[in-house]
Amino acid sequence: MGAPLFSLPPRVVAPGAVHVPGWLDLDRQRELVAACREWARGPVPMRAARLPSGHRMSVRTVCLGWHWYPYAYSRTADDAGGARVAPFPDRLGELGRAALAAAYGPAEAADYHPDAALINFYDEHARMGMHRDEDELSRAPVVSLSIGDTCVFRFGNPESRGHPHTDVQLCSGDLFVFGGPSRLAYHGVPAVRPGTADPACGLRSGRLNITLRVTGLAPERGGEACASRT
């Protein structure tokens, strides 16, 4: 899973937030879809996380490296059967560094070592409300890859869920990186557009989103929850 060969020019959406359309070619999209199918087989099942309010998210998620649940990381899937989460694959680390190079330039990429991946699946009804990715102790950038149906990705500001925000269409193969002053910006997915994906991406329907993150948690930590939000 090497660095992609072709993409459109990056667009800066907010300081530190960069959209690179078409970053993954169709072969790489298909490769990632096949890998996601494997990752979704276990040891931890893909599940819709339950929020402290009792509501279930409409997005289904499986994690690698560290299991995320609202609002913490753990080595074991404490809210999904208790199995130990699958290791974070080296090839996703390489993909993350290539992504950072594409978004920010090669100088930023070498020291990027993500240790957690969240793989989200959206059916046509799934949404994600405005939130900040703040359960990581590290403020290293988040790398986000989209495959399948196009979505509206709302990218806001670090202060509030409201304006200003920008609605970006994320299509199959697009890369979005947010770090620096935008690392804690609110963001969400208000809509998925069914039937918009090229079936050659490997996904017949729905949308996959993979985010790569640096948790900042010590690798030897075990099954306890860390970095909890109150």
Ligand SMILES: O=C(O)CCC(=O)C(=O)O
């Ligand atoms: O699906 C997306 O594009 C965003 C996912 C996201 O914000 C998250 O997993 O925290």
Ligand SMILES: [Fe+2]
């Ligand atoms: Fe997020």
